Amino acid sequence: MADFHHFDPTPCHFPIPGAPVLPAWRGADLHWSPAGESELLDGPGVRHYSRGRYALHAALEASGVGQGAVLLAPAYHCLTMVDPALALGAGFRCYGTDEHLVPDLAQVRALLDAADGAVKAVLVPHYFGIEQPPAVMAQLLALCRSHGATLIEDCSHAWQVAARRVRAGVADGVLLVGSPYKFFACEDGGILWGPPARLAGLAPRALPWRDELRGLRDAWVRNRAAHRAPVAVYGAAKAMTGKATAVGGDATGGGRGVHSVERRQRPSAQYRPELEGVGGLRLSRWIMRRTDVEQVAQARRQHYRQWLQAVQHLAAARAPHPTLADDCAPYMFPLLLADPEPQFYALKRAGVPVWRWDNMALSDCPVGARYRLSLLHLPCHQGLSAEQMTWLTSTVARVLS
Template sequence: MLLSWLAAATVLERPGRRRARSALKFLRFDPGSCCFPSPLVSPLPETPAWPSPARWSTPPARYSSANHFRHFTRGRYALREAFRLAGIGRHGVLLAPAYHCVTMLDPALALAADIHLYPLQADLSPDQAALESLLASIQKPVKALLATHYFGIAQDFSHLKAWCIDHDIALIEDCSHVLLTERFRASGTGIHGHFVTASPYKFFACADGGLLYAADAQRLDPVATTPAPLIEELRGLKNAVERSRGRKLPSGSSPSIDERLEFLSARKLDLGKDPLIDRDGPSSLFSVAAATTSSLRSSRFVVDHSSIDDNIRRRRENYQRWLRTVAAVPNCHALFPMLPADCTPYMFPLHIDHPNPHFHWLKHLGVPIWRWDEMASSTCAISLDYRLHLLHLPCHQALTESQMDWMTAAFEKTLRHVAKGVQ
């Protein structure tokens, strides 16, 4: 048989039996001393967009039957199961993209596996030639390759899948940034991976949600999850109600964006720290105890009953709005200036020329920005550059017109603001 994952499926790492492996070094931006305020707008949707009540009893049809899916609280735990089923562990190596967030590697670190990072091209597609020479240099059996559709922009993984099959490697298709649920799958995604993982909580106003999908449902037979206790269900509902009240933008009496920028540019910035650290286990964002708990029923209800059409439409509109805004702004460029048809964006990735001071000013203004500034170090020049220069800006469906107005204005003014001592 071409792939022998099921034989390895029941192998779980036992605590205390870690063997020495090539430890990864992580670059970790530590903003502790910067005193950034909380963002004034939520980076993820917090208010559900319900369809008309008449449709609540009949959610849209599934694209595949329920036995092709397993539910987790986060995508990272779905990844852990995919890695485990693929044979990742002390004896099986993972190939992972050099541009990543820590939760993409945590599951493999939790399985005590060796991870080798493969380089990416500027559009975040795998560098196939570099992948080939990387594979040739690895002594141990390579069991899986993780490939990501970043920011919801579908990559064509058909060649990668053929390459994986030729080398007896499981392709794990990371759809964490893709609109993928039991009932909907964004075009061109979730079709190539032997295992597919997703993070519905990034697309819907729900407390949690991670999904593992396999086109061959038998591959999921060894995966068992436990339902969340009732107290967690109740806590999830309470949090959902609290979060749906939303956050407040600065009122008319608060200092304006221009005044804040004048103030910020007149003082010396604390730039935080950016050390290189060793790590041979998962980060604090990974909980072994939560690894096999299934997502809350209330979260699945929200995913199943929210309006997919509105979700897609609003996200696309907000993405286009960001594109129009940044087209005329200096010191930055959109990573994907064309939004492909059929694509539902997760966030708007924007490359900035001068993280110091622009990233810092934006954070001080309260603009919701994510950036993967904690990343395992590699030889990939693109990932090294994107770690500090690539900002992830929200474009989700729950953003109001005034929130978009405020964020785009804050962005435009900040990037235009004349910086003294830009590095």
């Protein structure tokens, strides 16, 4: 049983965002012959699912997480990071992090010691695509090994961190999970990587072909919506005139969201148990194989730097990661608001595509508590046009000035 913060935005009637949060497929971006990444997509150390959450479910199961066992998860998390543990009938405890979301090693150690062998897995995300410090990861692995737990590196935001690990050979005691649809322009995807012997019993069932057709239709619809020109301008016009309202709302006014706390021991509504043990779309793998990963990474870095420039002089918000390693492929641009209550609403009403982890388990980590409402995730993916990026960055700078 755990207590979760819950935020219901329904009364806000926020307008439809003016640009897509995730990349959509564009035929022109794809190579006709496979462009690489085959070690990451095929072989005995790889298993495909439809989302990262189901890959994580498989990783937890392979780590012995079940009734009576415990997962250690970071205090700053989204629900799909802890849902799989609840689905397995296990519990979870949260460890704290510093302001850069680096795990507090002393807390992890204390939780492992106190659990007396019940902790079977420790989940550590590379948030926003930014790799956790290698020295911290090495110490976490040593702690996990000495306490009989598996270190699960959550690469859902960090395709390139997963790529480096897989190419080097996944270490003993480690499993990796990924969420390719956040990086590639595909409709679904969740990947589990590990030493082949640990994955031996896992054989995800293939999806029926009618699901592939549904995936193709969804890709087509999403692609058209994402590139309907000029989407960003449409969003900007809505925000300025308040005329083009969506989902029955008012772009300039509207209600406030409702905050509550809910107690439950079952996974959230975002988790579908019937998708456990089921493979992802072949179409998604086809797209992954034909994508030039370096080109994607470069576009993301360029957009991230454009965001940095746009917010560098703002007093009301700051970038918690103001530099980017040359080999980093960022997932989103994190922006920390000084005063989230008015700022979040103002940005949403301006049509800015904002993600925020407002639903998460209660913990005593002050960073998790603060970031829940004040840390925004803003898109910087390769599918954004120059026009969309200009609109996004200038709208955010204007709203927060």
